[in-house]
Amino acid sequence: MTYHAALIDLDGTLVNTIPDLADATNAMRTQMGLRPLPQDVIARYVGKGTENLVKKALSTQLNQKPDHATIQQGLHLFNQHYHRVNGEKSTVYDGVITGLNLFRHHQIKMAVVTNKPSEFTLPLLQACGLHNYFEHVVCGDTCSQKKPHPMPLLHACNLLGVTPENTLLIGDSAHDTEAANAAGIDVLAVPYGYNNGQNVQNLKVSDIVSSIEAAACWATRH
Numbered sequence: 060m061t062y063h064a065a066l067i068d069l070d071g072t073l074v075n076t077i078p079d080l081a082d083a084t085n086a087m088r089t090q091m092g093l094r095p096l097p098q099d100v101i102a103r104y105v106g107k108g109t110e111n112l113v114k115k116a117l118s119t120q121l122n123q124k125p126d127h128a129t130i131q132q133g134l135h136l137f138n139q140h141y142h143r144v145n146g147e148k149s150t151v152y153d154g155v156i157t158g159l160n161l162f163r164h165h166q167i168k169m170a171v172v173t174n175k176p177s178e179f180t181l182p183l184l185q186a187c188g189l190h191n192y193f194e195h196v197v198c199g200d201t202c203s204q205k206k207p208h209p210m211p212l213l214h215a216c217n218l219l220g221v222t223p224e225n226t227l228l229i230g231d232s233a234h235d236t237e238a239a240n241a242a243g244i245d246v247l248a249v250p251y252g253y254n255n256g257q258n259v260q261n262l263k264v265s266d267i268v269s270s271i272e273a274a275a276c277w278a279t280r281h
């Protein structure tokens with residue numbers, strides 16, 4: 060297969076965002092009278108967008124499911140805190156820069172497809188120095204549906220002017236692989252991300268690769 064484009068997930072694939080997401084989540088919890096959660100617990104809630112993270116983080120240790128008003132209050136506080144810390148402690152994973160340069164060298168177009176809202180995605184890509192690699196950035200609020208729905212992936216293909224058959228997605232979780240499989244896009248998983256705390260071995264993928272650099276080598280071999 061000749062790949063013309065690579066769609067790449069953000070949290071858990073390009074950037075380890077857990078330290079900042081955990082700081083914002085725990086600042087929200089503390090203000091709401093709840094005790095902080097460990098980072099590995101918070102990591103399990105990342106990948107399905109901010110609202111899902113806030114809902115899950117508020118369900119832990121509350122005696123009941125949070126009601127609408129509590130979720131709205133949590134979202135408001137989380138957003139404030141995440142705007143304050145976004146990018147501060149987040150780190151680009153090993154192999155990302157080399158991999159993005161390899162894709163670029165082989166004229167494979169790149170887009171980010173993330174469930175993170177755009178108000179946080181664009182500043183984070185800038186803070187990490189990654190923004191210039193991508194022709195397009197599709198965020199959690201760009202389309203009416205998020206991953207695992209195929210819509211954001213198909214939207215990215217349209218923006219890049221490529222077909223799903225000639226596109227490769229690289230992600231860390233079932234949300235990515237389900238979206239790619241539904242869109243008819245080949246998918247590679249990296250094992251170092253979050254995936255709801257589950258092993259990536261059980262995901263339906265073309266391969267598991269150790270890094271974005273390994274993904275770029277894989278793409279140019281196939």
Ligand SMILES: O=C(O)COP(=O)(O)O
Nearest residue numbers: 070106107108173174175
């Ligand atoms: O859940 C999020 O906010 C973003 O997650 P993603 O970048 O892995 O899609």
Ligand SMILES: [Mg+2]
Nearest residue numbers: 068070071231
């Ligand atoms: Mg991810």
